[in-house]
Amino acid sequence: MxxxxxxxxxxxxxxxxxxxxxxxxxxxxxxxxxxxxxxxxxxxxxxxxxxxxxxxxxxxxxxxxxxxxxxxxxxxxxxxxxxxxxxxxxxxxxxxxxxxxxxxxxxxxxxxxxxxxxxxxxxxxxxGLAPPERLTPVEGAVAGLIPPARSLGLKDDPCPFAQGGGRRAGLQLLESFVTGRGTQAPVGSLSPLAGERSSLRLSAFLTWGLLSQAELRAALPGALPPEVVKAVTARLNARRRAGQLEGGAQPAAPLTAALAAFSEGRSGLPFADALMRYLRATGWVNAHARSLLASVALHHLGAEFSATGQMLARLLSDYDPAIFWFQLQKVAAARPLDPLRAGETFDPEGRFIRRWCPELAAVPQAHLHRPWRWSGAGSVLGRRYPEPLADPQKALREAAALHRLRLRDETEFAVIEDPRPFLFSPRAPNAQLTLDL
Ligand SMILES: Cc1cc2nc3c(=O)[nH]c(=O)nc-3n(C[C@H](O)[C@H](O)[C@H](O)COP(=O)(O)OP(=O)(O)OC[C@H]3O[C@@H](n4cnc5c(N)ncnc54)[C@H](O)[C@@H]3O)c2cc1C
Known part of the structure; x- marks a missing residue:
């Protein structure tokens, strides 16, 4: 047949x-x-x-x-x-x-x-299915060409440091993890700066199935310490679970001016902007950075859920509807993250910010994360680099208050209306998504 x-x-x-x-x-x-x-x-x-x-x-x-x-x-x-x-x-x-x-x-x-x-x-x-050594072709098959992006209605999308497509590039990356990166860096580091080394960076290859989960699991033991194997296996298990989820089609949601500016890395929040520009340029950021970017859009800028999701999904080379929308919901339900504190924690010397936001070169170290507090701010803000789109402290306070209200409402709703367990426990909101796999 x-x-x-x-x-x-x-x-x-x-x-x-x-x-x-x-x-x-x-x-x-x-x-x-x-x-x-x-x-x-x-x-x-x-x-x-x-x-x-x-x-x-x-x-x-x-x-x-x-x-x-x-x-x-x-x-x-x-x-x-x-x-x-x-x-x-x-x-x-x-x-x-x-x-x-x-x-x-x-x-x-x-x-x-x-x-x-x-x-x-x-x-x-x-x-139990052996890989074929040879295939018998169907007679008269015509190969066809890979359509150019434009014929599919896709706009130009410059991504200068995009991960190389192709299975062999994925195998090299896997090799670099199991024989080098994975043996050195603390796996699962929350720092977006350590992310490239400490995580696999194979998600796009898994999303499109250039590598199978089974071959990834099989490659893990060997040179890697047991705790690394355990951490990566937990993430792959999360991927397997997400694979059971159905995704729904969504109508296009327009970007507000604030969300459009943020998507260009021009929110006026230096660390968040640096992450966004990095994502634009590479098509990838680690899990914690994804949560932070989504949290800023949803909670600080008050952007609508679908618009936020579609904006971020377009930038992620590994966009996988089954994983993405579930994760975004978790961020929407979680405590708002503080992009200023995240910057001070993960990029204390500001090297990442200076690399991706060169307009801030003149800002002294002490004020890099909050340039509006610098006496010379007027020479940079509102000129080369924007003023914050939202007052960061006020936005965080308001978002946190909203979050608390939501939790209270949800708890009441859970008790009165719905005895089933919550998908997201209101008592233990967990914004650090990589930790609760
Ligand atoms: C808002 C948000 C959106 C996300 N969208 C996507 C997406 O579209 N596609 C995607 O592959 N991952 C998504 N993730 C999950 C996770 O952030 C990425 O898989 C991971 O950062 C990719 O980098 P890595 O390959 O170095 O993964 P590692 O951290 O090294 O993990 C190894 C592999 O495990 C799987 N994995 C890791 N975390 C998860 C998770 N939470 N759920 C399911 N599988 C996981 C991925 O296949 C990943 O390649 C999202 C997370 C958040 C917070």
């Missing part, structure tokens, strides 16, 4: 149960569909596509080596898949199950069934 293997967020050939399963059934047509509905989503961005496009190049090479080149198509999956099946006389599709697209997938399944096509979905952790 000829089989279409649908690649989605699993852009690899190794440890790929769906591909292994298909190879046992007959000739294989590997397909990736760039569905405009996905790429028109308000949380999608050019940097996401750049990562995927590089991954597809390598996936195509790997599949060609195995004997069945990748067919790339642009269009609605509900039209492209039946068309490809009809053209090649295929009646069976195999893919991995993806919880966050489940509602859409149910509709797609009905379309396929109406065409007499069965769709088999496997867990990415299905055991």
């Amino acid at each position: 000829d089989v279409l293997v649908w690649f989605r967020s699993d852009l690899r050939v190794s440890d790929h149960p769906a591909l292994s399963r298909a190879a046992t059934l007959g000739a294989v047509l590997p397909v990736f569909v760039a569905d405009p509905q996905d790429w028109a989503a308000p949380a999608a961005s050019g940097r996401h596509w750049a990562f995927v496009a590089a991954a597809l190049t390598e996936l195509g090479e790997d599949l060609a080596r195995l004997g069945a080149p990748l067919s790339l198509r642009q269009g609605a999956a509900a039209e492209v898949l039946p068309r490809l099946c009809r053209a090649r006389g295929i009646r069976h599709i195999v893919s991995h199950r993806r919880a966050w697209t489940a509602p859409r997938d149910a509709a797609l399944r009905r379309v396929l069934e109406a065409e007499g096509i069965t769709w088999e979905e496997l867990s990415e952790e299905t055991p």
Whole structure:
């Protein structure tokens, strides 16, 4: 039987149960569909596509080596898949199950069934399937081209230090962690400055499935201290749990002027701005920095939840709806974080701020985190660098008061209306999200 293997967020050939399963059934047509509905989503961005496009190049090479080149198509999956099946006389599709697209997938399944096509979905952790050494290609398959970002309606999205897409870049990063970084730095450090060394930085590779969770878990022991293996395993378990969550489609939420300024790293809060610029330039920040950025937007600037989420999601190369929206909810429900104190704690010498906010070069060290207190502030603030968008102390006080009110209301609501346990315990709000995995 000829089989279409649908690649989605699993852009690899190794440890790929769906591909292994298909190879046992007959000739294989590997397909990736760039569905405009996905790429028109308000949380999608050019940097996401750049990562995927590089991954597809390598996936195509790997599949060609195995004997069945990748067919790339642009269009609605509900039209492209039946068309490809009809053209090649295929009646069976195999893919991995993806919880966050489940509602859409149910509709797609009905379309396929109406065409007499069965769709088999496997867990990415299905055991016991040997990797194929060779694939038999479906006859007459046409490769197609990787669509340019613009044809998917994506705007230019400069990200000069973006992580290299492609599985081999991910393997190198993993190697650098298990043989070097992970053996030295304290893993799980909250400091955004230590983050690049002390955390894996493999999230984009996991989001798009260039590496499987299983191969990551298998690579961890070895040279790494047991406490590091334990910490990373806990995070991977959180990822596995998040993989069960469904995501919902969201209408585009417009940015307010304050949120737009913050998204450019121009909120007037030096450490938060430095983090935002770093995120813009790299597509990545560690977990604590994500919480801080989200907290500033939601609590200090009072920005709306969807608008905040879509703005941040577009900047994160590893945007994974199943993880992202759940984490953002946690930040929204947690105690507001103080961006000034965070800066003083994690960047006491201000090196990170000076690196990413060069406009503050003239500000003396003692005032770098709160430049408005410097007697010479007038020469910089409101000229080269903005005044704070919101009075930081007042914003924090008000946000904290709101948070306390919310907790009180939620507690009362929980007692009177709903005996089930709270998802977020009101008595133990935990803003340091990496610690409660
Ligand atoms: C507001 C907010 C938004 C986030 N959005 C995303 C997102 O879109 N995509 C994403 O992959 N992670 C997200 N995270 C979780 C976490 O911050 C990142 O996975 C992590 O910072 C990525 O860096 P790393 O690869 O160095 O991970 P490490 O800290 O070294 O952890 C290793 C791996 O474990 C997984 N992991 C770590 N923390 C979590 C978590 N809390 N939940 C689920 N899996 C986790 C990731 O796959 C990560 O690559 C978000 C966190 C917050 C607070």
